[in-house]
Amino acid sequence: MSIESPIIKFQNVDKFYGEFQALKDISIEVQPSERMVICGPSGSGKSTLIRCINGLENHNYGQIIVNGIELFEGSKELIRLRQEIGMVFQQFNLFPHLTVLENLTIGPIKVRKISKVQAEIVARKYLDRVHIPEQAEKYPSELSGGQQQRVAIARSLCMESKILLFDEPTSALDPEMINEVLDVMVELADTGMTMVCVTHEMGFARKVADTMVFMDEGRIIEVAPPDKFFSKPDSVRCREFLDQILEH
Amino acid sequence: MKGDAAPSLKILPLRRTSAINHFLSSTPVSVFIYCLIVSCILYSSFRGAQSMGYNWQWYQIPKYIYSYTDEGFQFGELMLGLWTTITLSFTAFFLALIIGFWVALLRLSGLFIGTKIAICFLEFVRNVPLLVLVYLFYYVLGPVFKYDRYTASILCLAVYHSALISEILRAGINAVVQGQWEAAKSIGMSKMQTYIYIILPQSVRFLLPPMTGEVVHMVKSSAIVSVIAVAELTTLGQNIISDTYMAFEIWFTIAIIYMIVIMILSIGASQVEKRYTVTN
Numbered sequence: 136m137s138i139e140s141p142i143i144k145f146q147n148v149d150k151f152y153g154e155f156q157a158l159k160d161i162s163i164e165v166q167p168s169e170r171m172v173i174c175g176p177s178g179s180g181k182s183t184l185i186r187c188i189n190g191l192e193n194h195n196y197g198q199i200i201v202n203g204i205e206l207f208e209g210s211k212e213l214i215r216l217r218q219e220i221g222m223v224f225q226q227f228n229l230f231p232h233l234t235v236l237e238n239l240t241i242g243p244i245k246v247r248k249i250s251k252v253q254a255e256i257v258a259r260k261y262l263d264r265v266h267i268p269e270q271a272e273k274y275p276s277e278l279s280g281g282q283q284q285r286v287a288i289a290r291s292l293c294m295e296s297k298i299l300l301f302d303e304p305t306s307a308l309d310p311e312m313i314n315e316v317l318d319v320m321v322e323l324a325d326t327g328m329t330m331v332c333v334t335h336e337m338g339f340a341r342k343v344a345d346t347m348v349f350m351d352e353g354r355i356i357e358v359a360p361p362d363k364f365f366s367k368p369d370s371v372r373c374r375e376f377l378d379q380i381l382e383h
Numbered sequence: 384m385k386g387d388a389a390p391s392l393k394i395l396p397l398r399r400t401s402a403i404n405h406f407l408s409s410t411p412v413s414v415f416i417y418c419l420i421v422s423c424i425l426y427s428s429f430r431g432a433q434s435m436g437y438n439w440q441w442y443q444i445p446k447y448i449y450s451y452t453d454e455g456f457q458f459g460e461l462m463l464g465l466w467t468t469i470t471l472s473f474t475a476f477f478l479a480l481i482i483g484f485w486v487a488l489l490r491l492s493g494l495f496i497g498t499k500i501a502i503c504f505l506e507f508v509r510n511v512p513l514l515v516l517v518y519l520f521y522y523v524l525g526p527v528f529k530y531d532r533y534t535a536s537i538l539c540l541a542v543y544h545s546a547l548i549s550e551i552l553r554a555g556i557n558a559v560v561q562g563q564w565e566a567a568k569s570i571g572m573s574k575m576q577t578y579i580y581i582i583l584p585q586s587v588r589f590l591l592p593p594m595t596g597e598v599v600h601m602v603k604s605s606a607i608v609s610v611i612a613v614a615e616l617t618t619l620g621q622n623i624i625s626d627t628y629m630a631f632e633i634w635f636t637i638a639i640i641y642m643i644v645i646m647i648l649s650i651g652a653s654q655v656e657k658r659y660t661v662t663n
């Protein structure tokens with residue numbers, strides 16, 4: 136589709152946890168500004184795949200190239216590369232001993248070596264973007280789950296990353312808070328950021344995804360644009376999975 | 384039937400002990416037992432001293448603590464010894480923290496060699512008596528590296544306590560959830576930055592209670608360097624006794640001085656602890 140070189144590229148990647156193979160021969164490409172949504176049953180390797188992109192997990196075989204840098208265990212460039220990749224976790228993982236503002240500025244100040252004043256200007260801009268400018272001085276424990284997750288998104292944005300990874304960002308939230316987080320993610324998608332998102336929120340997927348990916352038992356089973364993915368996927372397993380989660 | 388009888392048999396003795404415990408731990412009973420024990424100890428030591436024909440000279444003691452002469456107020460020998468004990472303990476503790484931190488990092492590094500080196504160090508220190516370590520640092524390593532007895536005692540205490548401290552640090556570091564590491568990594572922090580800005584600040588409340596225990600432990604174990612004649616509280620006490628033969632008075636006094644210092648430390652520690660549990 137695009138003639139640009141992919142910003143993320145997996146080639147025949149295998150990943151083992153001891154004897155157990157969590158990723159089996161994964162090959163996939165993500166283009167700059169592409170928005171990819173990954174779904175699949177629990178334990179199918181979605182988290183493992185997305186965590187390989189920023190080196191939180193190391194793959195055993197094959198090749199992973201992100202932003203022009205090949206990943207391997209103990210790579211010195213990994214730390215620099217991670218500054219280009221934001222990640223939002225299911226459990227938020229905010230730093231509980233720091234205020235919201237400090238959560239957002241600690242990366243820019245300590246890692247990017249930006250001045251505190253400058254970092255706070257940027258942080259407040261992104262707090263605005265996720266619609267909680269008034270919570271800057273609070274501690275994470277004083278916020279609701281939805282607010283915490285929006286702070287986590289703002290924290291990734293503050294690093295001015297090129298790529299944003301989401302690993303089931305709404306799965307730990309109470310139902311009434313899911314939409315406030317999804318709304319922020321939709322707005323982000325409109326800014327042209329590269330996004331890889333593991334989620335089962337199919338309404339969100341339909342709205343923003345350029346590419347849908349279905350995984351099962353460590354393999355990528357189906358890769359398709361959303362229209363095709365939701366109307367007539369090639370594989371039976373994907374069909375069954377969609378029927379199952381769309382029923383609810 | 385058997386299945387029914389067994390649990391009821393188990394419950395009865397449990398209830399009985401808890402009733403006794405309840406009685407023993409009620410305030411008036413505890414105070415009574417406490418006073419009884421203390422007076423027994425005091426009485427028997429005074430009786431013992433009397434039967435030895437011991438000549439009590441309590442009036443001699445104050446001059447070893449302070450004196451007030453024409454030249455003004457002066458600290459006595461025991462206070463100078465106490466000062467040495469305190470500076471020695473805190474210097475050694477500071478050094479032990481640094482060594483302990485590096486040993487804990489080695490242990491947690493996940494590197495095969497690092498882990499093995501750390502474990503060897505811990506096993507060595509843990510299995511050698513402190514007294515032997517003192518001799519080792521003074522009589523063996525002292526002449527080799529040309530340092531004096533004061534340095535020897537600091538090094539020895541620091542190494543001994545660093546092993547305990549590294550285990551405390553390791554437990555505190557492990558108590559911080561894995562997600563914090565991942566979040567710090569994902570914003571590009573190095574391992575060292577993650578420790579300094581993310582992990583250790585959260586470990587503090589796990590570390591503080593056992594660490595303050597270690598400070599107290601350090602002050603107490605510092606007495607052992609009297610065997611290489613470092614002029615701290617215990618050594619000076621011994622010196623005074625060999626001059627004056629006032630063993631009972633001096634040892635009681637020294638015990639009380641240690642007790643006061645350690646009680647002050649403990650009170651300070653519990654204050655800090657309270658503050659940290661509030662903000663978190």
Ligand SMILES: Nc1ncnc2c1ncn2[C@@H]1O[C@H](COP(=O)(O)OP(=O)(O)O)[C@@H](O)[C@H]1O
Pocket residue numbers: 152155157175176177178179180181182183184
């Ligand atoms: N650290 C780990 N050690 C061992 N097995 C793991 C580990 N992480 C994940 N797994 C296993 O790998 C498989 C894929 O896990 P994961 O990527 O978390 O799946 P998903 O995110 O799709 O639910 C699961 O079977 C899981 O049990």
Ligand SMILES: [Mg+2]
Pocket residue numbers: 181182183303
């Ligand atoms: Mg997962």
